[in-house]
Amino acid sequence: MTATLSRSTFTGLRCKECGHPYEASARHVCEDVCFGPLEVVYDYEAIKNRVSRATIEAGPASIWRYREFLPIEGDPIDVGTGFTPLLKAGNLAKRLGLKSLYIKNDGVNMPTLSFKDRVVSVALTRARELGFTTVSCASTGNLANSTAAIAAHAGLDCCVFIPSDLELGKVLGTLIYNPTLMAVHGNYDQVNRLCSEVANTFGWGFVNINLRPYYSEGSKTLGYEVIEQLGWQLPDHIVAPLASGSLFTKIRKGFDEFIKVGLVQEKHVRFSGAQAEGCSPIAQAFEAGRDFITPVKPNTIAKSIAIGNPADGPYAIDIAKKTNGSIAAVSDHEIIEGIKLLAETEGVFTETAGGTTIAVLKKLVEQGKINPDETTVAYITGNGLKTTEAIASSIGEPYLIEAQLDSFKAAWAKAQASHQG
């Protein structure tokens, strides 16, 4: 019964540029007209009639509490994804000089500790509905973890593609689920091009290629959850990492949809984006006042957001401009300091992408681009245990002692002196 209800809220695909309609099959490009990207179309009147704050609050503690807003027809593949904590970050706020700061922590998302579990849960549900038995992706690591894990749970065959220089945690964290794993000599953009060719040749469901319109919708839940967790209110300012730019646009879409169906009062929200200096094509374009992207060759420790030719970059720039937000980049050193700052103040251990977000947050506050009075939400998208290499040489060492009180006392005296020093 839920399946029937849901089916009619999601009506097809449409070109984001020219509006040309398509049926809800595995396709992502406006092949008939303008080669623009396709997006999912909903019947918002139908959603409005069916959904209320109460119906959502009565749903599961996962993204599937918002299923009327997601492009699936039947039962979801539910692995507990979503509804991660929105942490009131009082210590970090104080350190930065903000009054009201929240951390949306997808570093503890289920099952594989990044926001990618949201998009993959949606994409693989849709893949199964469209009859795919093998699923695939081009990934900077987190997506590979997530696709392999959720495919294993759903009993789908899985072949994933990553750049060959990824962090060990991300490689092991994919292999453990026993997919076929292809490590490609080259950067993400080269991996992505190869995958487009494979998608055209093999009859597979690539979550971020031919299933991309469905897949990317999963990120909207990061918008919905923040609204609900703020007590059905919009924040004033959000800061999110920019890789392809898709996450950024979908948080916005999530906010807009909740306004559209009357779940939350309209409000101007500023959108700011974070990149690593070693791969900052969107920040560079924003800075230069361009509305197009000049691709770059990535060279940064923030591998999970190292996309040199970001598909949704122009849309991200448009949003930052229209909302009076910013897009900034930080160095690898600042990224590590960002990881440490968040851990020390809030007990949240994030990967390099999250360090990028925190470092940019800090920078924007210092530059006066985030107002201290704004209720600000920083999106943390992945877990620190996945990129331990990046910080291993920057976080000190334990005091090595014998199992005797005197040995401890000597070390403790040293520790105290070093704190005061």
Add this chain to the structure above:
Amino acid sequence: MTATLSRSTFTGLRCKECGHPYEASARHVCEDVCFGPLEVVYDYEAIKNRVSRATIEAGPASIWRYREFLPIEGDPIDVGTGFTPLLKAGNLAKRLGLKSLYIKNDGVNMPTLSFKDRVVSVALTRARELGFTTVSCASTGNLANSTAAIAAHAGLDCCVFIPSDLELGKVLGTLIYNPTLMAVHGNYDQVNRLCSEVANTFGWGFVNINLRPYYSEGSKTLGYEVIEQLGWQLPDHIVAPLASGSLFTKIRKGFDEFIKVGLVQEKHVRFSGAQAEGCSPIAQAFEAGRDFITPVKPNTIAKSIAIGNPADGPYAIDIAKKTNGSIAAVSDHEIIEGIKLLAETEGVFTETAGGTTIAVLKKLVEQGKINPDETTVAYITGNGLKTTEAIASSIGEPYLIEAQLDSFKAAWAKAQASHQG
């Protein structure tokens, strides 16, 4: 107002052996009479009058939905801990020949990906109420991660103790929060003895020593959640790892309390425990029909459960006996196979302790000690990213290819051949 309500459900401490009462201060041993362990006393009539399925369901998606059953007085330190997924494990059930198997996945617990976040959230809340400004623990790794992280969030000073041979993920995953970290030459039991001395000398709150009665109560939530997530029913059989034995006894206590206050219908639940052969003092005693523990020197990859002199071992044996359960041990090789089996079938990547639980689950089914018709819950207590060393050499490697379709096709043909071979 909630604080006042809660205060009166938790009335003090009492010796588990002789029943002698104590006030609710930082103490864990029956110093006045028999040196037995202390436990928390509640007013169950008061709880019964205040709590219903509906009040619990209306609470937060964390352990604090059960706060009337937890030994705190005021506002909790809430970092989103608990209410982790209970995953219906259809693929693994089929592989093992079970009809109804669930995985309780604390490998995605918040904030540090192990069940220890439950006990530490409770212990640090109580530590703050008792006026401690520095908190500490003796840890096999997960507890250190959790104590350091939650102390950072709560603004408490933190000094933690670990054996010096721990996995890198657990060391980095503690250091990142910037506590004082003491790596002790010796095994956990030696670390623990040193910490008892420190606890007597320094005025610190040791979560698993002088705060142990409060701390250990946090594990009861693993019992409550399973009942609620099964639709307010008890399972037939549970399998959990045994380290000190405390977790095992507290899951039982959680079940018993929900029966006592009328939240769930009484039912006989069988309790089975899992140990690694390289540290199996409880399994050895159980096997030999002993009700006392002969300490051992740990030597296993399952470091997080490697406690050679387990404090609650005798209680664990008692529960397994009384419920017609089992306690079994598995080899390090079986532990790795257990990790892989769970990942491949269910998309859940657990650490060595979880591999131990799955390997013992498998063994008990094969030995006919778990009935295929029993609704069985396996408790997964930590995340696989913390013990990657243990599996790195056992899970194969990616296919290394060029960013060209032909290179992929050749590798894919090889992969297919190896699957069929």
